[in-house]
Amino acid sequence: MLDTEALGGAVLAGDRDAVDRLVSSAMEAGEDAAEILNRGLLPAMDVVGQRFGAKKMFISEVLLSARAMHTGINLLKPALARSQADAGPRPVVVLGTVKGDLHDVGKNLVAMMLEAGGFQVIDLGTNVATEKFAAAIKEHHPALVGMSALLTTTMRQMRQTVDELRRAGLLDGVKMVIGGAPVTQEFANTIGADGYAPDAPSAVHRMKELLGTA
Numbered sequence: 001m002l003d004t005e006a007l008g009g010a011v012l013a014g015d016r017d018a019v020d021r022l023v024s025s026a027m028e029a030g031e032d033a034a035e036i037l038n039r040g041l042l043p044a045m046d047v048v049g050q051r052f053g054a055k056k057m058f059i060s061e062v063l064l065s066a067r068a069m070h071t072g073i074n075l076l077k078p079a080l081a082r083s084q085a086d087a088g089p090r091p092v093v094v095l096g097t098v099k100g101d102l103h104d105v106g107k108n109l110v111a112m113m114l115e116a117g118g119f120q121v122i123d124l125g126t127n128v129a130t131e132k133f134a135a136a137i138k139e140h141h142p143a144l145v146g147m148s149a150l151l152t153t154t155m156r157q158m159r160q161t162v163d164e165l166r167r168a169g170l171l172d173g174v175k176m177v178i179g180g181a182p183v184t185q186e187f188a189n190t191i192g193a194d195g196y197a198p199d200a201p202s203a204v205h206r207m208k209e210l211l212g213t214a
């Protein structure tokens, strides 16, 4: 039985041990991994965002919440992957949070859901400069590149990175999907991205659509 209140409270308190215990016991009780993620972990991170925005939480506390969230996500990862794994060849996605941006909770969720959805993810992490995207594209020949930005300032960086990769010919034949809280479909249109997704499940769906496998 999933105790959403206790789990949400543990994320808010940044209590990794409690998150570990509550997620583990919910899984042992047969609770669906996607339910634990969608009803227990994600809503708590929304509350963190509201409190941070209202200056009711310090950055240090937000970081602890983000780490507690990662603890939960890591526990769910194998179950989510098992439930959705694909038997066919796995299209490669190069994924990263753009230069100047250190937010990775959402990007990690996207990575996890993509892996669970049958993609091979080359996760470049956060604060990824154009050169690093370029090197990964040359090395891994991905079908798709995914970029995340959580700050209005790094949306500008996203535009620059996309422009630079395009000018270098590195996006020829490669589909580009972007996301992150301030990113919109309109912004995706202005920078010429092939797709925008508001959340991790729709990122997987959009990428499959672009490959014609949705």
Ligand code: B1M
Pocket (backbone or CB within 6 Å): 045, 046, 048, 049, 050, 052, 053, 054, 059, 060, 062, 063, 066, 100, 101, 102, 103, 104, 105, 106, 107, 109, 110, 145, 146, 147, 148, 149, 150, 151, 152, 153, 177, 178, 179, 180, 181, 182, 196, 197, 198, 199, 200, 201, 203
């Ligand atoms: Co920051 N931060 N932060 N922060 N932080 C925001 C983004 C902010 C909205 C908070 C606020 O003011 N209300 C605000 C941005 C304002 C703006 O630019 N408009 C902000 C700020 C200002 C800052 C700093 C500048 C604060 C400071 O230092 N004064 C600083 C910047 C540091 C930097 O990056 N250079 C900063 C720092 C931090 C922490 C390090 C403390 C921490 C990050 C820890 C970490 O990620 N490891 C942090 C956090 C946690 C947040 C909030 C509270 C939560 C973000 C989060 O994890 N959300 C955030 C407020 C908010 O978003 N409500 C905030 C949960 C996550 C699941 O959602 O990341 O949106 P999200 O991802 C979603 C979708 O967006 C989408 O799918 C995900 C899952 O469904 N998605 C994609 C994401 N990437 C995608 C890619 C895709 C498709 C979909 O395709 C490839």
